[in-house]
Amino acid sequence: MTRTLHRPWVAAGVLLGVIGLTDLGPFxxxxxxxxxxxxVALGYLVAAHLRGEPGAGGVPRSAQRRRQLAGVALFxxxxxxxxxxxxxxxxxVLAAGWAGHAAWxxxxxDGSVVPRWxxxxxxxxxxxxxxxxxxxxxxx
Numbered sequence: 001m002t003r004t005l006h007r008p009w010v011a012a013g014v015l016l017g018v019i020g021l022t023d024l025g026p027f028x029x030x031x032x033x034x035x036x037x038x039x040v041a042l043g044y045l046v047a048a049h050l051r052g053e054p055g056a057g058g059v060p061r062s063a064q065r066r067r068q069l070a071g072v073a074l075f076x077x078x079x080x081x082x083x084x085x086x087x088x089x090x091x092x093v094l095a096a097g098w099a100g101h102a103a104w105x106x107x108x109x110d111g112s113v114v115p116r117w118x119x120x121x122x123x124x125x126x127x128x129x130x131x132x133x134x135x136x137x138x139x140x
Contacts, residue, residue: 007120014124027091027136029083033129037097038076040122044114045072067113071104088137095133102126 027033045068078097082090105119105126 007117010120010124014128027087027133029085029087029090033133034079034082034094036129037079037094037101038072040101040126041068041072041075044118045069064113067108071113074104075101091133091137095130095137098126098130098133102130 045065049065075097078093078100082094082097084090085093102123105114105122108114109116109119
């Protein structure tokens with residue numbers, strides 16, 4: 001466990017998450033925090049496609065891309081739900097989506113969908129964003 005904490009990507013994810021915590025302001029359903037959720041899923045899919053990365057973790061590239069597309073669809077659906085619901089409920093749905101993205105990354109930490117560095121970066125960032133959304137809803 002301590003070896004993971006020394007990875008530079010973990011530190012970058014924590015740093016960006018903490019910086020984000022200080023600048024969230026009031027929740028806006030159509031704000032950037034909502035659209036960042038599907039964008040982080042889409043970001044690696046596009047980058048991996050442009051680089052022509054082969055399948056990882058013994059998973060063929062076509063299966064890897066289908067899993068990535070499923071993630072993009074899932075997290076886009078969460079963002080859309082957050083837009084359509086009452087803002088208070090949408091904030092909790094979005095928080096669950098960010099926590100779900102952390103769980104998604106953790107489940108695929110073997111490299112079968114995204115590389116380990118992406119998991120190391122996203123896991124702390126996703127959890128900090130989720131926690132900040134819940135905290136803001138609780139005090140707001």
